[in-house]
Amino acid sequence: MRAQDERGVAALWDRMAVDDLVTGYAAAVDDGDWDEYRALFAPEGRADYRSAGGAEGDVETMVRWLTETLGLFFPTRQHLIVDRHVETDGATATVRADYYNPMRSGSAESAAPDFECGGRYAFTARRTEAGWRLTHVVAHEKWRR
Template sequence: MTQRVELATVLDRFAVDGLVTDYAVAVDDGDWEAYRGLFAPDGRADYRSAGGIEGDVDQVVGWLAESMELFPMRQHLIVNRRVRFGILEQDTGDTARVQADYINPMRFAGHDGGSTAPDFVCGGRYAFGLVRTDDGWRLRHVIVQEKWRRTPRTLQQPAAT
């Protein structure tokens, strides 16, 4: 690899990492316009493993905006990012795949402004598919693979006696 190619790869890794971070911040802040802007025109997201929907960006934004009203406090922590770059066949655009683990603590809305409302925590793995566009890197797909969740005892099934 030449130094120019190595530098371009490093810059792409920074851009891809920034896009994944922007994704987490947009969801946590409920900034649905910013969320939309992260996706390529054909972008899709799949939240079915976490009890959500699969669809195009507009469908998913509608579902997220409504669902996240239950959780006024959200904080995605996305770690262990594994980035792989590729070239689209018979296309000039570059692609990337990111596999990243997440833990997502959230707080249920409470009657007292949320300070004593119970917490909900889940974790799993994201699979991001990205494509380089004229506007920079964009998400082509996001797939959530929820592996576990911890809900407040009051929301859990009572223990069998």
Template sequence: MTQRAEHSTIMDRLALDDLITGYARAVDDGDWPGYLALFTPDGRADYRSAGGIEGGAEDIAAWLAQMLGQFAMRQHLIVNRRVGLARPDGTPADTATVRADYLNPMRVAGPVSETDDEEAVSPNYTCGGRYDFAARRTPDGWRLTGVVVHEKWRRAELPGD
């Protein structure tokens, strides 16, 4: 691999890292226009393993806005990112995959219990699993073409537990 190809690969990996971090922040902040901007026009996502839906990015953003609205706090931690980028000959590619684990603590909105007016301050719902991201280089930079969630576990502490 030449020095130019190595530099390009490093720059692509940094851009893909920013893309995945942008995904986590958009979901956590409820920034649905920002979420949509991360996808190609034909981008799709599959949240079925977490009890969700599969569809185009616009349908997914609308579903996420509705479902995640019941959580007062969300914080995706996307870690152990494994990037697949280079072609077999080692030259930079225009498509990429990222497999990453996630931990997602959230807090359900509302009082701690039926007799308490105070909001909870710590997470009471946590899930974890793995994401499979697919991305494509576009004139506007790297964009997601697909997201598949593989939820492995979840833990919920309901009010009064």
């Protein structure tokens, strides 16, 4: 295989791995799997949900806030991250992606959400010995109903 082809394949694998990281992020938040959420971040990782009325901080701060907020107010949630634009140089990556987040404050027996919001995420990640890890997540809420 030529060097150019090898670089192209490596770049494709990186893009897929970063895309999987973003998917894992959505699943961890929706499932309330805070151990998985922690594992997705690099040690210096931070998240910023202030534009959606939330908090900003390191991973442990965010786990506490998400546990309290989502568990108390929105036990049922589905977090769709779409229209992903992934760029990577092999060591770092950025992802711009839109989100749609319907949530239910009552029991899961009802299918209809009673709170919806949408916006755009900005993710940054870096390659670590353990694989790609998030360094920063910023939610830019555009609307809510």
